[in-house]
Amino acid sequence: MSVNQPQEQLLHRLYSHHHGWLLAWLRRKVKQSEQAADLAQDTFLSILNANNVQDILEPRPFLATIARRLVANYHRRQVIEAAYLDALATLPEAQVPSLEERALALELLQQIDHTLNKLPIKARQAFLLAHLEGLSYAEIAVELQVSTSSVKQYLTRANQQCFFSML
Structure with missing residues (x-):
């Protein structure tokens, strides 16, 4: 530069x-x-x-x-x-994992964290509940007090954001 x-x-x-x-x-x-x-x-x-x-x-x-x-x-x-x-x-x-694999995994986790922090709170919560807690759409809907179709929209958005941030 x-x-x-x-x-x-x-x-x-x-x-x-x-x-x-x-x-x-x-x-x-x-x-x-x-x-x-x-x-x-x-x-x-x-x-x-x-x-x-x-x-x-x-x-x-x-x-x-x-x-x-x-x-x-x-x-x-x-x-x-x-x-x-x-x-x-x-x-x-x-x-x-090897030290190299650990470094790559940490970098990926930090990238996902950065991406998730750009999302609205409900989308971030839905993503974490689905992927870390293993909750179903219906369980997430109850937890977040939203409809299952909202959960689907949140997860679609969060998953897309994470996927495209890794390209």
């Missing part, structure tokens, strides 16, 4: 003036220096990719907003990874 000279100068100034503050802010949020440093870099990389550094009027609130989203994603990934590792711990040793 090519950044024009004024953009590059503005980004350099933003980075040099606010990186230390952002890093300290992130350390309080994630408690791990290495992860805080990665999230700080990701914050500035996000700004670089958006190519809109000239539009930033209040740098610290702007940086905090981006970083807050990145921290939320980081925590969500941690929860998914912990749940996956807990599930793996229950498998017999012969069935435990």
Whole structure:
């Protein structure tokens, strides 16, 4: 990606003036220096990719907003990874996937989580009840207090979103 000279100068100034503050802010949020440093870099990389550094009027609130989203994603990934590792711990040793297979599965789980979080709450709940709890359409309808045709619509939408996000 090519950044024009004024953009590059503005980004350099933003980075040099606010990186230390952002890093300290992130350390309080994630408690791990290495992860805080990665999230700080990701914050500035996000700004670089958006190519809109000239539009930033209040740098610290702007940086905090981006970083807050990145921290939320980081925590969500941690929860998914912990749940996956807990599930793996229950498998017999012969069935435990390789490190590469685990990494691919975690990436897929995170992609599904990201996709589901874009859905309306009822569609997300229907998907989780069907796929994780194994409930029927009728049972999901009772749980969500909707009709079975609504459940079918929710699941169709959620399944399509997940399928197309993996292409």
